[in-house]
Amino acid sequence: MMPPVAEFRTAEATAALPLPPTRRRLYVSQMKDKVDVLIVGSGASGAAVAWSLADTRMRILCLEQGDWVKPTDYPSNGRDWEARLFSDFATSPNRRARETDYPINDDNSPIKVVNFNGVGGSTIMYTAHYPRLHPSDFKVRTLDGVADDWPVGYETLEPYFAENDRIMGVSGLAGDPAYPPHQPPMPPLPLGKSGARFGRAMNRLGWHWWPSDSTIATTDYEGRARCINLGHCTPGCAQGAKASTDITYWPLALRAGVELRTRCRVREITMSEHGMASGVVYYDAEGIEHFQPAEVVILACNGVGTPRLLLNSVSGRFPNGLANSSGLVGRNLMFHPYAYSYGYVDEPLDGNHGPPLCLWSQEFYETDPSRDFVRGYTFQFGRGYGAILEAITSTAAGRLPWGEDHHRVYRRLLNHRIGLSAIIEDLPEEHNRVTLDPVLKDSNGIPAPRIDYTIGENSRRMLAHAVTSARAILEEAGATDIATEVPILNGGWHLLGTARMGDDPERSVVNGWGRCHDVRNLFIVDGSIWVTSGGVNPTSTIQALALYVADSIKQRLDSLFD
Amino acid sequence: MSLTSNQIEDLRAFAGTIIPASAAHGVPGADDEAIFADILRSLDRDQDDVAAALTRLAVLAGGPFAALAPPRRLDIANLFRAEGGSPLAAISRVVLLCYYRDDRVMRSLGQEPRPPFPEGHVVEQGDWSLLDPVRQRKPFYRNPR
Numbered sequence: 281m282m283p284p285v286a287e288f289r290t291a292e293a294t295a296a297l298p299l300p301p302t303r304r305r306l307y308v309s310q311m312k313d314k315v316d317v318l319i320v321g322s323g324a325s326g327a328a329v330a331w332s333l334a335d336t337r338m339r340i341l342c343l344e345q346g347d348w349v350k351p352t353d354y355p356s357n358g359r360d361w362e363a364r365l366f367s368d369f370a371t372s373p374n375r376r377a378r379e380t381d382y383p384i385n386d387d388n389s390p391i392k393v394v395n396f397n398g399v400g401g402s403t404i405m406y407t408a409h410y411p412r413l414h415p416s417d418f419k420v421r422t423l424d425g426v427a428d429d430w431p432v433g434y435e436t437l438e439p440y441f442a443e444n445d446r447i448m449g450v451s452g453l454a455g456d457p458a459y460p461p462h463q464p465p466m467p468p469l470p471l472g473k474s475g476a477r478f479g480r481a482m483n484r485l486g487w488h489w490w491p492s493d494s495t496i497a498t499t500d501y502e503g504r505a506r507c508i509n510l511g512h513c514t515p516g517c518a519q520g521a522k523a524s525t526d527i528t529y530w531p532l533a534l535r536a537g538v539e540l541r542t543r544c545r546v547r548e549i550t551m552s553e554h555g556m557a558s559g560v561v562y563y564d565a566e567g568i569e570h571f572q573p574a575e576v577v578i579l580a581c582n583g584v585g586t587p588r589l590l591l592n593s594v595s596g597r598f599p600n601g602l603a604n605s606s607g608l609v610g611r612n613l614m615f616h617p618y619a620y621s622y623g624y625v626d627e628p629l630d631g632n633h634g635p636p637l638c639l640w641s642q643e644f645y646e647t648d649p650s651r652d653f654v655r656g657y658t659f660q661f662g663r664g665y666g667a668i669l670e671a672i673t674s675t676a677a678g679r680l681p682w683g684e685d686h687h688r689v690y691r692r693l694l695n696h697r698i699g700l701s702a703i704i705e706d707l708p709e710e711h712n713r714v715t716l717d718p719v720l721k722d723s724n725g726i727p728a729p730r731i732d733y734t735i736g737e738n739s740r741r742m743l744a745h746a747v748t749s750a751r752a753i754l755e756e757a758g759a760t761d762i763a764t765e766v767p768i769l770n771g772g773w774h775l776l777g778t779a780r781m782g783d784d785p786e787r788s789v790v791n792g793w794g795r796c797h798d799v800r801n802l803f804i805v806d807g808s809i810w811v812t813s814g815g816v817n818p819t820s821t822i823q824a825l826a827l828y829v830a831d832s833i834k835q836r837l838d839s840l841f842d
Numbered sequence: 843m844s845l846t847s848n849q850i851e852d853l854r855a856f857a858g859t860i861i862p863a864s865a866a867h868g869v870p871g872a873d874d875e876a877i878f879a880d881i882l883r884s885l886d887r888d889q890d891d892v893a894a895a896l897t898r899l900a901v902l903a904g905g906p907f908a909a910l911a912p913p914r915r916l917d918i919a920n921l922f923r924a925e926g927g928s929p930l931a932a933i934s935r936v937v938l939l940c941y942y943r944d945d946r947v948m949r950s951l952g953q954e955p956r957p958p959f960p961e962g963h964v965v966e967q968g969d970w971s972l973l974d975p976v977r978q979r980k981p982f983y984r985n986p987r
C-alpha cells in the first residue's frame with residue numbers, strides 16, 4: 281500500500297536531487313520497514329503504552345519530535361538556573377521556541393498552553409504532583425447531573441494505578457481519608473517550615489490536608505537517586521529524583537526491544553483503501569520526509585498535539601480530519617483553571633528549597649449542594665520562590681518599588697512567601713477547542729494548533745470560592761499582604777478532552793478502551809480521551825489509562841480489528 | 843535588532859535607576875560594570891522588546907534617558923512602569939534576573955552563590971503528628987459503586 285505522498289526515492293537519490301533542502305523535502309519520501317505498532321509521542325502515556333506492549337514481542341516503534349534531554353542539561357546545574365525559566369526551559373513552547381517545539385496560537389485563551397517536547401514529553405517539565413482521579417470523577421453525570429460518565433471507572437483502573445505507581449516511583453503516605461486505600465512505595469516529601477505552617481492552619485480550621493503523592497523519590501529507588509531538595513524540580517531534575525518517563529518507562533521499554541526514534545515530527549496519519557490507518561508521514565531533523573508503515577497506530581501527543589495531528593490528516597473519507605465523524609476532534613478542551621493565592625509571613629521559610637508541592641487538601645473536592653457550583657477542587661500547597669522569581673513576580677505585581685526603597689522591601693519578601701493553588705475541575709464545553717491555525721505553521725510547514733477557550737460559569741464560581749477559602753487558610757497561617765493570580769496565565773499544563781472516550785460514536789471519538797470508533801487500528805492514549813477533567817493533576821490517571829488501553833489491546837490481539 | 847550606543851547608555855541608566863547601589867545594604871546597583879555586562883549578554887530573545895522599551899523611555903524622557911538627572915530618571919521610569927506592556931516586562935525582567943544572580947548580591951541576602959546541584963539543600967522533615975486530627979477523620983470520598 282503506497283501512502284498518499286508524492287513519490288519514493290532512496291536516500292542516495294534524495295541526496296543527489298538538484299534541489300535546496302527546503303524544496304527537496306516537498307519531493308522526497310523514504311519508505312521504512314513496516315512495524316506492528318507505531319506510537320506517536322514518548323511522554324507520559326506513550327512511554328507507558330510502549331512498555332506495556334513490549335511483552336507481546338511485536339515490533340514496536342515510537343516516533344518523538346524532540347531529543348533526549350541529558351541530566352547535565354537541566355538548569356539546576358548552573359548559576360543561571362532561574363533565568364533559564366525564561367529561555368530554553370521556559371514552560372511556554374512559544375517562548376522556549378526550540379527547534380523541537382511547535383508554535384501554538386493561544387491568543388484567544390486566558391490560559392496559555394504549557395508543555396515540553398522531548399523524550400519524556402511534559403514529564404520532563406512537570407511538578408511531579410501525582411494525585412489520582414477519585415472514584416466520583418468517573419460518574420459525574422450519575423452523581424451530579426453534569427457532563428458524561430466515563431466508560432471506565434476507578435475500580436477498573438485501580439490495578440493500573442498501582443502498577444504505574446511502582447514503575448514511576450511514588451512517594452506519599454497511606455491512610456488519606458479523601459481516597460480509597462493505596463500504599464505509595466516511598467515515604468512522603470518533607471513538610472518543611474511552610475508545610476508545617478499550613479498543616480497547623482488547616483488543623484485549626486478543621487479542614488482536610490495530607491502529604492501529596494509525588495513522583496519524586498524520597499529514597500534511592502530503582503536506580504534513581506533520592507531527592508536532595510534542589511528545589512527547581514519543574515524544569516527537569518539534575519539529580520534524577522523526579523520521575524520523567526525518559527528515566528522510568530523508557531529504559532525498561534528499550535531493554536525489552538522497543539525502538540525509539542527521536543527528532544521525527546509526524547505530519548499526518550495515512551489511510552488505506554480499506555479504511556484502516558496505514559502509517560504516518562514524518563519529517564526527520566534534516567527536514568527529509570519519510571513514510572513509516574504500521575499495522576497499528578497509537579497516538580500519545582497530548583490534548584493539543586493529538587487533535588492537531590488528526591485534523592491535519594485529511595482524506596476523501598475524512599475531509600474534516602481523521603476519526604472525526606462525530607465532529608468532536610479538538611472539541612471539549614479542558615484545562616484546569618488555577619487560582620494562586622499567596623502572602624508573606626514574618627519569618628524566613630523554605631524559599632524555593634525542596635520540591636515545590638508537598639501537600640494537598642481535598643476539603644472542597646466533592647460536590648456540596650450548599651455551594652453555588654457542582655464538582656470541586658484541590659488545594660495544592662507550595663513553598664516559596666527563588667531570588668529571581670520573587671523579584672520578577674513582585675515587580676509585576678507592583679509590590680516591589682524601584683529606586684532607593686527597592687532593597688528594603690525586597691528583603692522583607694525574599695523567603696517569606698507562602699502560597700497555595702486551587703486546581704479547578706473544568707467541565708467539558710464544545711466551544712472550547714483546538715483547531716488548525718490558518719496562518720501559523722511549525723518549522724516543517726505543518727499547520728499549528730489554535731486554541732479558543734473561555735472559563736465556564738461553574739468554574740468561575742469555583743475559582744471565587746477557592747480564593748475565599750485560600751484567604752482564610754493564609755490568614756490562619758499568619759500571612760499578610762495576601763494577593764492572587766486568577767487564573768494563572770501560564771497555567772495550561774493539563775490538556776484534556778479533545779478526543780473523548782465513550783460508547784456512542786456520535787458523542788465520542790474513541791471507545792471505552794481507546795480505539796477510534798472510525799478507524800479500527802487507530803488508538804489514542806493521552807489526555808485527549810478524558811471525558812471530564814476532575815480537579816487534580818492528571819499524569820497519574822493518564823498513565824493508568826494508557827496501561828489499561830495497552831492491556832485491552834493485548835487481550836484482544838486475535839480480534840483487535842473486529 | 844542590536845542596541846545602539848545611546849540605547850546601551852539608556853539601558854545602563856535605567857538599570858541603575860530601578861536598582862541603585864546601596865551602602866546601607868552593601869550592594870552594587872544594577873548598573874555595576876559586571877552586572878551590566880551580564881545584562882547585555884542576556885538580552886537573548888528579549889532584544890526586540892528591550893529596544894522597544896528603550897525607545898519608549900526616550901520618548902517619555904523627551905530625549906536620551908541617560909541625560910536626565912537621577913531623580914527625574916526615577917519619575918520617568920515609574921511613568922513607564924505605569925503604562926505596562928511586554929517591552930516593560932522584558933526590560934525589567936532582564937535587569938532583575940542578572941542582578942539577583944550576582945555573587946555580591948546573593949551573599950548580601952544570605953544566599954549561597956551556587957547552583958542547586960549537586961549540593962542540594964536541607965528541608966526539615968517536620969512533625970507528622972500534626973496529621974493526627976486528619977487521620978481520625980472517616981473516609982469522605984464518594985464511591986459510586
